[in-house]
Amino acid sequence: MRAAIIVFPGINRERDLAIALERSTGRAPRMVWHKETDLAGIDLIAIPGGFSYGDYLRCGAMAAQSPVMGAIRAHAARGGHILGVCNGFQILTEAGLLPGALLRNAALRFLSMDCHLRVERADTDFTRHYQRGEVFRAPLAHGDGNYFADEATLDRLEGEGRVAFRYTTPMGETTPGANRNGSARNIAGIYSENLRILGLMPHPEDLVDPLMGGTDGKPLFDSIAALAA
Amino acid sequence: MKAVVTVMLKEGVLDPQGKAIAQALHGLGFAAVGEVRAGKRIELELAETDPARARAQAEEMARKLLANTVIESFRVEVA
Helix, strand or coil: CCEEEEECCCECCHHHHHHHHHHHHCCCCEEEECCCCCCCCCCEEEECCECHHHHCCCCCCCHHHCCCHHHHHHHHHCCCEEEEECHHHHHHHHCCCCCCEEECCCCCCCEEEEEEEEECCCCCCCCCCCCCCCEEEEEEEECCCEEECCHHHHHHHHHCCCEEEEEECCCCCCCHHHCCCCCHHHEEEEECCCCCEEEECCCHHHCCEHHHCECCCHHHHHHHHCCCC | CEEEEEEEECCCCCCHHHHHHHHHHHHCCCCCCCCCCCEEEEEEECCCCCHHHHHHHHHHHHHHHHCCCCCEEEEEEEC
């Protein structure tokens, strides 16, 4: 399992993601600067959180136009796996690799707290080490995580089983209170049509060791580790 | 030529920034203020001298980068 982490200027969660990936896969990911254009031999591309290009214009808008995006698109077209966390999710929507957009949080506040996520399906390459309907804890740290898509797109995502995670209570209920950023239908993460691209706002990479306060996020990386030898 | 691109959130897309501005204005005593919507104004210096072509260029830039048409609409003015 060879992973690459794309590093844009202004990204700040690349080391967290590297630790989580190495812990599960036993192999240090390759750190790829945004000006590189060769991603040959890579199984998983991970796009970390942070504030790429200072969030100028819109979160992720500049990164979506950077030199490395050509190689990322080619990887996606080959059916390669991509994980985008937080700013990485915003970048994937801005690049058109995932539908919808992330708006300013409904209450306008930057959210820095834990949330609970319900696993909507456990038969994808990212969730095999979870159970369907399982609820796990994940840290939130974003100002623009309010998932938006038009009703037709939301219906299609639901119909095609492409909602990965929803914000819920610890008991797994999709209440408005559990949906801190105001996301449409409590959506925290979604898949591409072929289920090979996952974007999510919360940070499972920050709960992969008891020293971090829990290992709730580890099954996601264990699932990824099982992808390729 | 100069092109001015105005980018606004589409109708129906929640504009919490506009809402917050409206609340602050009400707090300042501007009680008559109704809905407020906030957007962006982007000014472009273009080498193009033909207004129609300048507009077409600015519109392409808006579609490709300046606006995210999933959530935003834009208007181009050329001067």
